[in-house]
Amino acid sequence: MKPLISLVQYAGSPGSLREAVELCSGLEKLERNTRVLIKPNLITWDDQFKIAPFGVFTTTRLVEDMVIMLKDHGCREISIGEGSVQIQKGIGTMAAFTGLGYISLVKKYGVKLVDFNAGKSVDFKIPGGPIFYIAREAMESDFLINFPVLKTHAQTKVSLGLKNLKGCLKTSSKKICHHASPGLEYCFTFIADCIKPALTIVDGIYALERGPLHFGNAFRKGVIVASRDALENHIKALKWDWGWAKDNTGPSIFEKFGVTGVTLPKYDETLCSGCTPLANMVNILVLSAFTGQPLPKIEILNGKKMQARSGYDSTVLIGDCIIKANKENVHIRKAIRVAGCPPDTKEVIDALKEAELHIDELAYWGYLKQQGEKYDNQEGYSWDFYR
Numbered sequence: 444m445k446p447l448i449s450l451v452q453y454a455g456s457p458g459s460l461r462e463a464v465e466l467c468s469g470l471e472k473l474e475r476n477t478r479v480l481i482k483p484n485l486i487t488w489d490d491q492f493k494i495a496p497f498g499v500f501t502t503t504r505l506v507e508d509m510v511i512m513l514k515d516h517g518c519r520e521i522s523i524g525e526g527s528v529q530i531q532k533g534i535g536t537m538a539a540f541t542g543l544g545y546i547s548l549v550k551k552y553g554v555k556l557v558d559f560n561a562g563k564s565v566d567f568k569i570p571g572g573p574i575f576y577i578a579r580e581a582m583e584s585d586f587l588i589n590f591p592v593l594k595t596h597a598q599t600k601v602s603l604g605l606k607n608l609k610g611c612l613k614t615s616s617k618k619i620c621h622h623a624s625p626g627l628e629y630c631f632t633f634i635a636d637c638i639k640p641a642l643t644i645v646d647g648i649y650a651l652e653r654g655p656l657h658f659g660n661a662f663r664k665g666v667i668v669a670s671r672d673a674l675e676n677h678i679k680a681l682k683w684d685w686g687w688a689k690d691n692t693g694p695s696i697f698e699k700f701g702v703t704g705v706t707l708p709k710y711d712e713t714l715c716s717g718c719t720p721l722a723n724m725v726n727i728l729v730l731s732a733f734t735g736q737p738l739p740k741i742e743i744l745n746g747k748k749m750q751a752r753s754g755y756d757s758t759v760l761i762g763d764c765i766i767k768a769n770k771e772n773v774h775i776r777k778a779i780r781v782a783g784c785p786p787d788t789k790e791v792i793d794a795l796k797e798a799e800l801h802i803d804e805l806a807y808w809g810y811l812k813q814q815g816e817k818y819d820n821q822e823g824y825s826w827d828f829y830r
């Protein structure tokens with residue numbers, strides 16, 4: 444009997460992927476001339492500071508191996524679809540496709556690239572929950588290949604087969620997943636009921652801890668997991684979350700350095716991917732303002748449900764959602780509101796300055812640069828997997 448899940452050591456391309464797919468009979472039900480859609484994980488793109496791709500994006504190399512295999516199988520209509528989060532206006536899915544070498548797949552194999560954010564949608568009602576709007580191409584594909592990365596996620600612990608399917612949702616529905624009710628995990632209970640992948644392949648060439656972005660650390664694991672069942676159970680002990688001070692006043696590093704004054708409660712599941720990088724930026728900038736003396740008494744909130752507390756000189760509210768959630772909050776002495784969905788980076792920086800934090804912007808730009816380059820010249824980390 445063929446195994447339900449295959450786990451293969453990556454020894455080279457295109458052989459290892461072929462082995463993984465054949466071991467779980469991944470293409471057994473795929474007829475020639477079927478329309479195939481591959482859904483990799485291309486979470487977002489940044490055209491200013493390069494994102495170290497290891498464990499963040501599905502490797503382009505394995506996607507190409509999959510295309511080769513499909514071609515050999517006789518498939519002619521192959522599409523690759525994703526709906527990347529736009530952190531910078533206008534820099535979305537197509538920028539990620541371009542930056543990760545997908546244009547060469549178009550030229551070499553005639554595959555079609557699909558931006559899920561741009562096309563039409565199909566709706567799906569979650570039992571006891573909201574209506575989701577899903578990219579039509581994902582719903583109508585004859586054979587969907589779900590191609591996530593082996594990574595952890597600071598809000599959902601792991602980001603494997605199920606979480607990758609969230610990329611098929613329209614932006615408005617992605618945001619709804621982060622609403623306080625019915626909650627992120629509840630939404631995922633049903634996501635595979637509407638988007639049904641025929642084959643799920645977990646790209647574990649690199650595994651990422653403290654994902655989903657490159658601020659966590661990637662490890663060269665060199666494994667491929669494949670299954671016709673998206674709910675595969677592959678457990679790996681990687682840290683999935685960032686530590687926070689016991690009194691919830693900021694990341695553990697604040698406690699370690701003795702930062703006091705500013706309070707940054709830990710992000711919760713209502714924080715969307717659009718605001719997540721801003722939360723990280725604020726942590727670094729607050730740290731940059733610390734000179735050993737107590738910082739001004741400020742509380743900084745994000746997401747959709749945090750409530751400002753009394754005792755602060757000012758409260759910085761980052762994003763339309765948290766502004767709305769605290770509209771009538773009587774504990775706020777001085778509100779510094781950064782509107783936007785997500786807000787503009789510069790306006791967040793200006794808000795911190797308005798709150799009398801003497802931040803050093805260069806510290807953050809330097810941090811981003813360092814994060815983008817941290818695997819350069821390290822053994823086992825090759826940018827060729829993403830070209």
Ligand code: SF4
Nearest residue numbers: 715717718762764784
């Ligand atoms: S403001 Fe931020 S948290 Fe609110 S919906 Fe927009 S991106 Fe999400």
